[in-house]
Amino acid sequence: MTTTIPKVRKPAPKADTPSRVGRGGGVMSSTGLYIATGVAALLFLIPFYILVRNALSTDAEITGENWTLFPTDIQWGNISELFSDETVPFARTLWNSAVVATLHTVGVLLVCSLAGYGLARIPYKHANKVFYAVLGTLMVPTAVTFVPSFVLVSSLGWVDTYRGLIIPGLFSGFTCFLFRQYFLGFPKELEEAARMDGLGYWGAYWRVVVPNSLNFFAAMATITFIAGWNAFLWPLVIGQDPSAWTVQVALSSYMTNQTVVFHMIFMATAISILPLVFVFLFLQRWLVQGIAQTGIKG
Numbered sequence: 001m002t003t004t005i006p007k008v009r010k011p012a013p014k015a016d017t018p019s020r021v022g023r024g025g026g027v028m029s030s031t032g033l034y035i036a037t038g039v040a041a042l043l044f045l046i047p048f049y050i051l052v053r054n055a056l057s058t059d060a061e062i063t064g065e066n067w068t069l070f071p072t073d074i075q076w077g078n079i080s081e082l083f084s085d086e087t088v089p090f091a092r093t094l095w096n097s098a099v100v101a102t103l104h105t106v107g108v109l110l111v112c113s114l115a116g117y118g119l120a121r122i123p124y125k126h127a128n129k130v131f132y133a134v135l136g137t138l139m140v141p142t143a144v145t146f147v148p149s150f151v152l153v154s155s156l157g158w159v160d161t162y163r164g165l166i167i168p169g170l171f172s173g174f175t176c177f178l179f180r181q182y183f184l185g186f187p188k189e190l191e192e193a194a195r196m197d198g199l200g201y202w203g204a205y206w207r208v209v210v211p212n213s214l215n216f217f218a219a220m221a222t223i224t225f226i227a228g229w230n231a232f233l234w235p236l237v238i239g240q241d242p243s244a245w246t247v248q249v250a251l252s253s254y255m256t257n258q259t260v261v262f263h264m265i266f267m268a269t270a271i272s273i274l275p276l277v278f279v280f281l282f283l284q285r286w287l288v289q290g291i292a293q294t295g296i297k298g
Helices: 016-055 059-063 077-084 090-121 127-137 142-155 162-169 173-184 188-196 201-209 214-230 233-238 247-252 262-272 274-293
Strands: none
Touching (some): 077 090, 090 127, 090 173, 090 201, 090 247, 127 173, 142 233, 214 247, 214 274, 233 247, 247 262, 262 274
């Protein structure tokens, strides 16, 4: 009679040991990520802090040797001084910038989206040549076309007018390129269904493509609005009368060869960037999605 000796099984390693290590590593990596994000956010906010701090200070505190985190005496009167200055109609310049940037954005979206849609969808044997010509405009420096554009605008009598500030910049080769890249990836099935219902290219564009591309249009609107609001050189030349100044031209008037009014520059800058901050905060999600949908990889 043989006796069978039972085998003694070795205890299996604890399954939670690797998970504990993984959890520990995950906590450490998350903590490092939060610290890096916090430091980056702090560095990003420092210029805004300096801007607001100096906007509510006197020139002596701004240029003084002893730096303080906050003004010893907050100068709320700088706001009323800014808007009551008769030499620089700051409220009017804000209105001019809002009108110019808004109309410029609407015009660029309409013109460039139509051009991009035509280059992407309408069959034409010279479409590639036209597209390469559009790309060629991106290689031409702005200074080359600046003087001819001013001569043309001046001959039309558009100096000191919204037409002179807006119309010459209604076409953007880069925006047209982005729209073409986006429309190349747009589902053709939707457009084919629209044509079966009797719609032409314009009907398919307006009733099918645009309603299904609002995210991308919002992204392009954000970029175009910011560029239109920050434009300086062209409004400086066209807006020769103070009533036609934009906010960027008004900012430059506080810094001349003789004097520099620091507290006015900082206060005007703080107020002028508020629209851009609101636009970016509300549309940043569409901005990222729109750039991703163009197919451009950085």
